[in-house]
Amino acid sequence: MKTGNAVYGRCDCGHVWPVVYLPMRLDQAAKVMSRSACPKCGNAKDIKLAKAEEIAASMTEIDSRADGGADIVTKHTNIKA
Template sequence: MAENRLYGKCPSGHVFLVAKLPMELGKAAALAKRAACPNCGATKGIVVASPNKEQPHG
């Protein structure tokens, strides 16, 4: 089974890993709800990033 990853992007443009999938939907949703940028600390305005177009930082 291929491993997928869920990335987030903060308003500053930093792309970061939120969750490695597969995992239970409830756990993935909880991680996404609590996502915070490790570079700038932003917790609001986090959107899902496309790993094909965005390269994760760090």
């Protein structure tokens, strides 16, 4: 997964995610970053910039999911292929 063109946020719950992808006008990026909320828990306060180690750890966690979330989709019976 590409990390070089993104600004990552870190929530108090420990979730790390890309808040904005660059290039983007700085005023737009600042607006998006100031209004960001954690997609995992919904917290919109005290979102911090993620450190390089935290970003790397979150990428390792994503790569360790070999099925890519396919088990979640196949468990729902109301989804038609």
